[in-house]
Amino acid sequence: MQNIWVLVEHAEQGATSMSLELLTKARDLADKVEAFAWGPDTASLASELGLYGASKVYDAGDIGDALPGAPVASAIARQLAELAASPDAPEALLIGTSYDGRDIAGRLSAKIDRPVITNVVDLVVEDGELHALHAIFGGAQTATSRFTGAETSPAIFVVRAKSFAADQATTPVSCEVVPAPPGELDATNAARTIARHVEQQSGPKLDEAAVVVSGGRGLQQKENYSMIEELATALGGAPGASRAIVDAGWVPYSYQIGQTGKIVKPTLYIACGISGATQHMVGMKGAKNIVAINKDREAPIFSIADLGIVGDVQKVMPKLIDLLKSRGG
Amino acid sequence: MNVTVCVKQIPDPAAPASLDPATKTLMRDGKLIMDDSDSYGVEMALQLVDAAGAGEVTLVSMVPNNEVAGVRTALAMGAAKAIIISDDTLRGSDALSTAKVLAAAIRRTNADLVIAATESTDGYTGTMPVQLAELLGYPAVTFARKIHLDGSKVIIERQTEGGYDQIECPMPAVVTVTAGVVEPRYPSFKGIMGAKSKPVEQLSVAELGLDASSVGAVGARQEVVAVAAAPEREAGEIIEDEGDAHERIVEYLERIKVI
Ligand SMILES: Cc1cc2nc3c(=O)[nH]c(=O)nc-3n(C[C@H](O)[C@@H](O)[C@@H](O)COP(=O)(O)OP(=O)(O)OC[C@H]3O[C@@H](n4cnc5c(N)ncnc54)[C@H](O)[C@@H]3O)c2cc1C
Ligand SMILES: Cc1cc2nc3c(=O)[nH]c(=O)nc-3n(C[C@H](O)[C@H](O)[C@H](O)COP(=O)(O)OP(=O)(O)OC[C@H]3O[C@@H](n4cnc5c(N)ncnc54)[C@H](O)[C@@H]3O)c2cc1C
Numbered sequence: 001m002q003n004i005w006v007l008v009e010h011a012e013q014g015a016t017s018m019s020l021e022l023l024t025k026a027r028d029l030a031d032k033v034e035a036f037a038w039g040p041d042t043a044s045l046a047s048e049l050g051l052y053g054a055s056k057v058y059d060a061g062d063i064g065d066a067l068p069g070a071p072v073a074s075a076i077a078r079q080l081a082e083l084a085a086s087p088d089a090p091e092a093l094l095i096g097t098s099y100d101g102r103d104i105a106g107r108l109s110a111k112i113d114r115p116v117i118t119n120v121v122d123l124v125v126e127d128g129e130l131h132a133l134h135a136i137f138g139g140a141q142t143a144t145s146r147f148t149g150a151e152t153s154p155a156i157f158v159v160r161a162k163s164f165a166a167d168q169a170t171t172p173v174s175c176e177v178v179p180a181p182p183g184e185l186d187a188t189n190a191a192r193t194i195a196r197h198v199e200q201q202s203g204p205k206l207d208e209a210a211v212v213v214s215g216g217r218g219l220q221q222k223e224n225y226s227m228i229e230e231l232a233t234a235l236g237g238a239p240g241a242s243r244a245i246v247d248a249g250w251v252p253y254s255y256q257i258g259q260t261g262k263i264v265k266p267t268l269y270i271a272c273g274i275s276g277a278t279q280h281m282v283g284m285k286g287a288k289n290i291v292a293i294n295k296d297r298e299a300p301i302f303s304i305a306d307l308g309i310v311g312d313v314q315k316v317m318p319k320l321i322d323l324l325k326s327r328g329g
Numbered sequence: 330m331n332v333t334v335c336v337k338q339i340p341d342p343a344a345p346a347s348l349d350p351a352t353k354t355l356m357r358d359g360k361l362i363m364d365d366s367d368s369y370g371v372e373m374a375l376q377l378v379d380a381a382g383a384g385e386v387t388l389v390s391m392v393p394n395n396e397v398a399g400v401r402t403a404l405a406m407g408a409a410k411a412i413i414i415s416d417d418t419l420r421g422s423d424a425l426s427t428a429k430v431l432a433a434a435i436r437r438t439n440a441d442l443v444i445a446a447t448e449s450t451d452g453y454t455g456t457m458p459v460q461l462a463e464l465l466g467y468p469a470v471t472f473a474r475k476i477h478l479d480g481s482k483v484i485i486e487r488q489t490e491g492g493y494d495q496i497e498c499p500m501p502a503v504v505t506v507t508a509g510v511v512e513p514r515y516p517s518f519k520g521i522m523g524a525k526s527k528p529v530e531q532l533s534v535a536e537l538g539l540d541a542s543s544v545g546a547v548g549a550r551q552e553v554v555a556v557a558a559a560p561e562r563e564a565g566e567i568i569e570d571e572g573d574a575h576e577r578i579v580e581y582l583e584r585i586k587v588i
Contacts, residue, residue, distance in 0.1 A: 067496065069459060069469060097455075099489060103471055106424075106459025115425050115550045118454040135559065137346045143353070144555040152550050158456070191468040191498035194484075199492040211587060235587065247509025253474070253488045260448065260507070268587045285562055289585050291578060297567070304562040307581045311570025320575035324588070327579075 001030035001125060005090040005154070007072075008037040008057065009098060014048050017208075018096035020166035022159060023052040026094055027169060029125060034090065036079075036180070038063055038072050043177050050175035051168045058180035069103030070189040074182040076104070077111045080154065092130055092155040094123075105158045107188070117145050118158040132157055138259055139282030161207070161263045162286060199252050204238050206255065211237025212266045212287070214257055216280075217244040218273020218294060218313055225250055227317045228272060234324040240264065242274045258283035273313045276301025293317070330381040330478065330500075332374035333440035334408065335431060335458070336390045337364040338399030339451045346451065352546065353553035354421040355451060361392065363399035366446035368513035370506050371403045373476060374444050375514070381478055384441075385409035389434045391427055393420045397529055404524035405516030411527070412437065416534045421546030424452070428460035430544055433537040435465065441500045442483065447472055447507045462503035469503040470496050474510045 004026040008019040019035075026033040033053050037045060038060035049057050060075035076093070083089040093108075095101045097119070109116045121142070122133040131146045147155050206212065213235065215228040225245070232239040240262070241255040257264055259279040269287035274280060276292070276299055284290070285304050292305035295312050302308040309316060338361040340346065347356050374386045388411040390400050395415045404411060412434045419430065435443055443465070448455035462469035474493065475486040485496045488507060498504075516524070534541055542548060568577060582588045 067468075067470065069471075070463075073463075099472055099487075102455050103459050103469065106456035107463045107469075109425050109456065110428060110460040110463035113425075115423050116454070116456050117551055118424070118456060131554065136556075139559055142557050142559045143348075143553045144557075145551055145553050147551050149550045158454075187466055187499075188463060188468055191470050191496050191502070193494050194497050195495040196489075197492040197494070198489075201491070235582075243508070249509075252492065253507070254491055259453065268582070268585065289581075289587075290562075290565075291581065293574070297569075302567055303564050305567070306565035307578065308565065308567035309570055309574045309578065310567060311574050315572075316570055316574045316578075320578055323575050323579055327588070 003032040003090045004030040005093045007095040008035040021164045022094045025164040027053040046175040051172045053169035065192045068100040069107045071182040073107030079180045116156045120159040121163045138278030206238045209238035211235040211268045213270045214240035216242035216274030222250040330384040332442045333387045333438045335445040336367045361396040363402045370444040372511045372513040404527045405520040411529045418541045418545045423549035424454045424457040426544040426548040432464040443503045447505045458505045471505045
């Protein structure tokens with residue numbers, strides 16, 4: 001591969017870990033790696049992107065209160081058109097599975113009439129072309145897919161978080177910032193963010209925490225979720241949830257782990273009253289150690305647990321929390 | 330206000346899914362049902378039309394095998410009518426070709442708002458609705474958990490990494506809703522009986538004025554070359570709680586040096 005572009009998203013500080021994961025993989029696959037970003041201050045990302053091997057970052061610029069889908073896809077499409085005949089045209093574009101990433105991928109796909117392969121968990125080069133492994137049927141099977149036909153370049157892949165480790169390049173490169181504005185935008189860009197609400201969370205972030213304690217429907221009622229929070233605090237970890245209790249409104253969506261939620265790979269994952277649906281397991285089976293507490297011996301979660309406790313969460317958890325507290329953490 | 334809801338009809342997710350060994354596309358030959366993920370969009374649409382005091386809910390569904398059972402479920406919930414695009418050439422469609430077909434059908438519905446699920450249960454690419462919005466020339470707001478009508482605009486709560494954003498969006502627009510945001514109603518007996526006589530228009534790809542080479546397996550421009558079971562994790566030790574499970578857990582945490 002000659003050249004791969006990576007869509008880079010801003011985190012509170014610097015680029016998101018997913019962006020860095022994708023840059024690392026792109027470096028493995030291609031001679032040249034370039035980034036595409038947006039926001040009021042893309043220049044501030046340049047030195048970090050250089051550390052991860054990106055020699056250039058195209059900057060769609062400040063999009064204000066607009067949602068990124070339409071303007072960023074438009075900026076990418078314009079840049080692609082400009083480079084069409086040049087050796088600088090990318091052969092592939094890697095986009096992370098985030099809220100905005102999927103929107104941008106979908107917009108771009110329709111705009112330039114290129115298909116997209118989604119839910120990618122690995123990429124390999126076979127006979128000079130990229131093949132993508134993607135998780136299907138909620139992660140129970142892995143399919144290998146490729147693009148066919150002439151009109152498929154650049155190949156667009158939407159990649160799931162934590163598919164690759166993020167590592168800096170052995171030799172950093174200097175990363176040039178190249179303005180790439182979206183140009184004239186139409187009705188597709190008419191949605192505006194008028195307010196943002198961020199739920200206050202203390203402790204480590206769910207997708208970065210070394211310990212994650214998750215609760216499911218087996219907790220029986222909302223009030224019992226406080227046991228999850230207490231256990232997480234006692235272990236210096238973050239609380240998480242299955243979709244069943246997010247849907248039930250016990251905890252915010254940002255707690256959800258799984259196919260439609262966050263992907264976590266902590267040192268320790270404790271699943272309490274969670275059955276272990278494939279869509280949940282796809283988000284946590286990368287954990288180094290898994291403990292499950294479930295009263296049903298046949299629960300699928302036990303098939304991936306290193307330590308399975310067949311028991312009642314309401315009996316086991318209070319004693320566990322007390323014991324940990326008495327040891328002083 | 331008129332709302333068009335995309336309803337995907339899929340094999341029962343309770344039955345194990347399988348791919349056709351030859352074409353490596355999803356086997357969809359048995360009976361299909363409405364994707365549960367779409368029941369939230371149907372409910373949301375019915376509530377919006379109710380709140381607006383006028384208008385109706387139209388369903389659109391693309392299926393390879395003329396199936397209507399799943400769409401009847403949504404009609405029984407209260408939708409007024411449906412358009413089904415069904416054609417053998419649609420087999421093996423990818424998300425973009427699906428969007429092309431649905432866009433052509435939706436152009437006939439004069440919708441103020443198009444609602445889809447954030448992702449389907451079987452394919453879950455999560456890209457189809459945004460591709461659809463681009464083809465229609467509409468704005469799109471994904472991951473909606475609330476939609477509120479405000480004149481010619483909608484105010485939407487969009488889930489984010491750490492909470493939610495409030496979005497203002499003029500209509501027409503495409504909005505995707507997440508599961509669990511509303512409580513989908515159960516079709517009443519009257520609803521089920523009534524659904525049988527509601528209009529369901531069946532269209533082919535040609536009738537929509539689309540070129541058969543842009544849809545189905547040919548239009549997909551991607552293929553599955555291999556399928557394998559995902560690597561399994563080994564099960565470890567499983568113990569029955571005899572009042573001492575908390576001690577066993579702490580021992581384990583010490584062993585893995587978490588405490
Ligand atoms: C295991 C598997 C993997 C696949 N991988 C890819 C891939 O990587 N790239 C790709 O382009 N395609 C892929 N496909 C094909 C793709 O899933 C198609 O089935 C496509 O028709 C719809 O995409 P979706 O269901 O994934 O859409 P999503 O974007 O997940 O669907 C979101 C919503 O759009 C609406 N919708 C989607 N399809 C229809 C429909 N037919 N009728 C009415 N409303 C609908 C529903 O409201 C749905 O919930 C895959 C299919 C399978 C079975
Ligand atoms: C398209 C799609 C996407 C999805 N995405 C996700 C996702 O991102 N994340 C996710 O989690 N799910 C997801 N799901 C839902 C998933 O299929 C399951 O429905 C969900 O994970 C079940 O949650 P649960 O384990 O909490 O509940 P249940 O499956 O109801 O399990 C509850 C468990 O608690 C046990 N239990 C009951 N009482 C006790 C007790 N007193 N003590 C101990 N154990 C007890 C029971 O034995 C049972 O095993 C998705 C589904 C679809 C279709």
